[in-house]
Every structure is written in C-alpha cells, then in structure tokens.
Amino acid sequence: MYSSLVRLQNVFGLFTTVAFVVAALIAASDFITPRAPTVGTLKTTNVQVVNGRPHYYSSKKEEYAIIKFSLDADLSSLFTWNTKQVFVYVTAEWPSSLSSSSSSATKGGLNTTAENQAVIWDSIITAPSSDHLANIGPAAMKKLRKSAAGKSIDPSRGKLTLKNQRPKYQITYPSGKIAETDNVVLRLHYNVQPWVGILTWNQDRDFGSWKQLQGGLSKAFTLPATKKKATAAGGAKS
Incomplete structure (x- = not known):
C-alpha cells in the first residue's frame, strides 16, 4: 500500500x-491568433536642438534634441485573451557618419543600419484583465474599468492617436554635439507581454499569421542647428 x-x-x-x-x-x-499591427501616421511636428542641461542632475551644458511627433497606429490585433499588456515606444534612430556615407547599406535612399538609437516616448497599454496593474489614479482607473466592463478583449486599447505629442525623453550624445545630424528617423516598437508564454517584439518579417508591422517608420529628417526650430514637417527630406 x-x-x-x-x-x-x-x-x-x-x-x-x-x-x-x-x-x-x-x-x-x-x-x-492573427496579428496585423499597422501605423497610419508617424511624423515629426516640431524639432528643436537646445544647448543647456537636459536633466537636473547634468553636470554641464550640452546639445540635446526635443522631438514632437504625431502618431496614428492600430495595434488592436495584439490584444487577445492571453495578453497582459503591450509596451509601446518610439525611438529616434540615425546612422554614424561613416555609415551614412556608405551606399551599401541603403534602402530607398535611407540608411537601414541605425547605429544610434534613443527612446523619446513610451507607454504601457494594459488589457482589461490586467487593469489593476496600471499605474494610474483612482478616477482614471474607474473610467478604464467602466469602458472594459464585460469585455475580455478591448480593441480600442490598441488604437493610438497622438497629435503633436511632447517627448518624454530628450536626445543627447556622448560627444555633447547633436545639432545638424542627418538621416534621423522615428520608429515605432512594441512588446507583447502575455499572461502565459514568451515575450514577443515587433517583427521584421511575416511569421505565419503574425504580420510585419506596416508603416512604423517616419520619413528621414535632419536635426536643426542649435536653438532653431524645424519646419512643421520636421525638416523631412524629399
């Protein structure tokens, strides 16, 4: 026994x-489960380079870029019953001077090897089943729960519409000089965090029913000289 x-x-x-x-x-x-995230609009609305202290703890003055942008994206297909939250962020990317002068790594006139990358904005979008994890105030939480009542999947959570959005983070460079940098682009990234399973990031190619992110790259632009604002189009190149 x-x-x-x-x-x-x-x-x-x-x-x-x-x-x-x-x-x-x-x-x-x-x-x-099919995934087909798309970006309708990702563009700069105002670009500035300022000479000063980008952070209160900065020990010296240096050049830093402030990039405002507009974003219209539909990431609703990333939300399923197993999605906990989606981390979304926008980066500014630009090649080194050596790469930008090389034609071997270009695609459509734009250098595809971004050796410099800096996050300018990010956000965490929770699914209805994980709203209790959101770091927001009581009033916003009450509104969030009311909109998600009775829904296991809320497609509106993945739809982003940002107009002239201020960046959360400024861009600096180790040398302290960043003005008049060429071939800068904005790129949208996402990270899907499930309740059970592996973390998945934005894809560079199709994988079964998961499709590559469409339209997640802005037009190339140039950072202006110090204390000079760019045009409404962010100095985009034709």
Whole structure:
C-alpha cells in the first residue's frame, strides 16, 4: 500500500503535469491568433536642438534634441485573451557618419543600419484583465474599468492617436554635439507581454499569421542647428 506521503506526491505530480500542459496550450494559442499591427501616421511636428542641461542632475551644458511627433497606429490585433499588456515606444534612430556615407547599406535612399538609437516616448497599454496593474489614479482607473466592463478583449486599447505629442525623453550624445545630424528617423516598437508564454517584439518579417508591422517608420529628417526650430514637417527630406 502507498503511504499518504507517496499519494500526496503522486497527486502533486499529476497536478503540475496538467498545469504545464494547459499553460503550453495557452501559450501556443497565441501563434494561431492573427496579428496585423499597422501605423497610419508617424511624423515629426516640431524639432528643436537646445544647448543647456537636459536633466537636473547634468553636470554641464550640452546639445540635446526635443522631438514632437504625431502618431496614428492600430495595434488592436495584439490584444487577445492571453495578453497582459503591450509596451509601446518610439525611438529616434540615425546612422554614424561613416555609415551614412556608405551606399551599401541603403534602402530607398535611407540608411537601414541605425547605429544610434534613443527612446523619446513610451507607454504601457494594459488589457482589461490586467487593469489593476496600471499605474494610474483612482478616477482614471474607474473610467478604464467602466469602458472594459464585460469585455475580455478591448480593441480600442490598441488604437493610438497622438497629435503633436511632447517627448518624454530628450536626445543627447556622448560627444555633447547633436545639432545638424542627418538621416534621423522615428520608429515605432512594441512588446507583447502575455499572461502565459514568451515575450514577443515587433517583427521584421511575416511569421505565419503574425504580420510585419506596416508603416512604423517616419520619413528621414535632419536635426536643426542649435536653438532653431524645424519646419512643421520636421525638416523631412524629399
């Protein structure tokens, strides 16, 4: 006869096996759910380069860029019943002077090898099932829960419409000089964090029912000289 301890071990072993199989099936379900994120608009609305202290703890003055932008994106297909939250961020990217002068790594007149990358804005979009994790005030939380009542998937969560958005972070460079930098582009990134499964990032190519992010890159522009504002189009090149 089995002792009580052996029976308890068998029950626990069966439970962990079943839990692992269920978790694996949940994680695998993400791969059969279509993803087709798109970006309708991603463009600069105002670009400035200022000579000063970008942070209160900065020890010296240096050049830093302030990039305002507009964004219209539909990431609703990233939200499924297994989505916990989606981390979205916008980067400014530009090649080094050596790469920008090389024609071997260009595509459509734009250098595709961004050796410099800086985040200028980010946001966490929670799914209705994880609203309790959102770092927002009581009033905003009440409104959020009311909009998500009775919904396991809320497509409106993944729709972003930003007009003349101020950046959260300024761009600096180790040399302290960043004015008149060429071939700068804005790029949208996302990271899907599921309840069960692996973290997935924005894709460079199609993978089954998961499609590559469409339109997530802005036109190239040049950072202006110090204390000079760019045009409304952000100094975009034709």
